[in-house]
Amino acid sequence: MNVSILGLGLVAPGVEDGYRIRALPELADNRAKRMTRLERMALGAAQRVLPPGMETRDLALVFGTGYGGLASTADFLQGIATRGAAFGSPIAFQQSVHHSPAGQLSIMLGSRGPSLTLSAREISGESALQVATTLLATGRADRVLVVAADEWTETLAAGYRAFDCSAPPSLGEGAAALLLGKEPSPVSVERCTLTAHSCPILCYPTREQLSPLLLKGTRPGNGVDSVSLSAASVAVLEAETSVLAEVQQTHFLETALFGFHASAGLLRVVAAAMHVRDSPAGSGCAVHGLALGGGQSLTVVRHVRT
């Protein structure tokens, strides 16, 4: 599998913003004003990768999100709690659906190709990326827009706090987008491998479990010059660095500023692709992802020799 990256987009918090997006991107289309914050983040990332005037009618769209419209879900439940079960908000209900941002994107872009939403906890963006590469490989699409987005909400933060053990200090938000195709381009997704391990529902894979895929993807000879770590917890970070020490991989891409959220993996993939694009031809970067409940991903992006 070798998939060309034709465009990269990020909607990410600034250095001083504490992992939260303070100003949403300006969106030219007036219809965007009625969208939720999550949908605007997704659309903002998507607009950054689409060249002006690009034909989008047959574009395939794969959206990744761990928690979807959780703010809308909370709004809806708050409504039935305060106004009564008969008076739920129809708008909040439809916006609570995980596929809502993808539906909005297809309407805004006029895209009538395959449209999918994937959710895989903390590797939701990588799940979307992997499915997108399958759509390309099986000839179901010539171009796929991959977007992942998750937003910070008070409900989600409280949920993490309720389980002290898994409360990340850097709970954040963001959106990422990649335009994928088959025509040659300087940067490619060389592979995107997903696997999973038998794990308690609130635990990450152990060092022993995560080691084989991480080693396979980063060992000398694979041309991987740098690695973006999941660093989902202190224990995970220790496990990752000790495994990588075995193959003398010590060049880590600094992507911690994206914070921790279910789509952060795809933000790190975009950052890795930008990094290799600005590095000499042949450079490769591996992006490691881990999810509570056992999911693991390894994505390799490369500056292709042309």
Added chain:
Amino acid sequence: MRGVAITGLGVVSGLGLGTEVHLDALRTGRRGLRPLSLFSLPELPALHVGEVDEALVSGQHPSRSIALALLAARQALAHQLLSGSGVVAVGTTTGGILESEQHYLRHRGQEGRADRELLTHHPAGAIADVLASELGLSGERHTFSTACSSSANAIGYGAACIRQGKPWALAGGVDSLCRLTYTGFHALKLLSSEPCRPFDVNRSGLSLGEGAAFVLLEDEERARSRGASVLARVAGWGCTADAHHMTAPHPEGLGALAAMKAALADAGVEASEIDYVNAHGTATLANDRAEGLAVRALFQSPGPLVSSTKGSTGHTLGAAGAMEAVFCVLALGAGFAPATAGLSKPDPLLSFRHVPPGGMVAPLRVALSNSFGFGGNNATLVFAGPTQ
């Protein structure tokens, strides 16, 4: 005909547990709809829903969705251990919301530590995690959440992975009844005051349901080498977006038509080869009319037999595509097209060749199943009988 072997089936719904129970209900016209009892909402009536019998779910798992998924997935696997690295593809709309909504309603988004267990299985992706861990399945896990087409897409993707060389895929979907969807569909004014009547001129909306269904997909050689019977094949998958409206289907069903055409092309079959269509058929006016136009545009008269099984199970949302996939496989295997339960006076604007009341014994070779969802998402699967 190209196709991916289906070697296992599992299903649980308001009709009961297992393929025999479901085929029997489809043959006899028994309906699985009764007044909602899972939870009570003081301001709303307990409408007819396809609620799974508590005795089936009890003690299976703290999350009702996961309990339902385990019941169906265990049946699809039939006690085999699947070796090698395959694919677990789950479709779901609301995941573990039945439990997490109770936490929210009690604590209004605060920590509520005393009840935190209610939040444990909230993420949609948790279902695939528990299934894979409990059933000893290794490989990639994907959760498709495209509203009411979720599990049709999970099966389509699972089949695509087999064609790409994966040894097996456990694909299907699940949704439990919950307050969010019950009050949400009420807010959209889409719930029927009586058991739903798809395609009927006197329809008044949909009846919700719950349940799970899974299929085991295998590489043909692998299936043969272990002596497994091929029950049917996934021959094609089509997936499109309307790009029209968030909650209303395209009025002429253009997205639905495109999904059906894409699935036929993927399967390499002509429209004239389709013997039976399991329609999305939710019993909402907008869906019935749009699907009717799409079916009429695709098939020359008289066209295939058409029915909706949502009159039997209710609309099980993210589970519907997989449940109706199982019904298509049962129909192909039994040579029996199930009738639309609740349909007595067909809407004259729909020119379907409805399956007659009581169902119809007929040699069925190829079946097509439609699943459409919020956000203008359309998925179609084509199934071929085992000897095609």
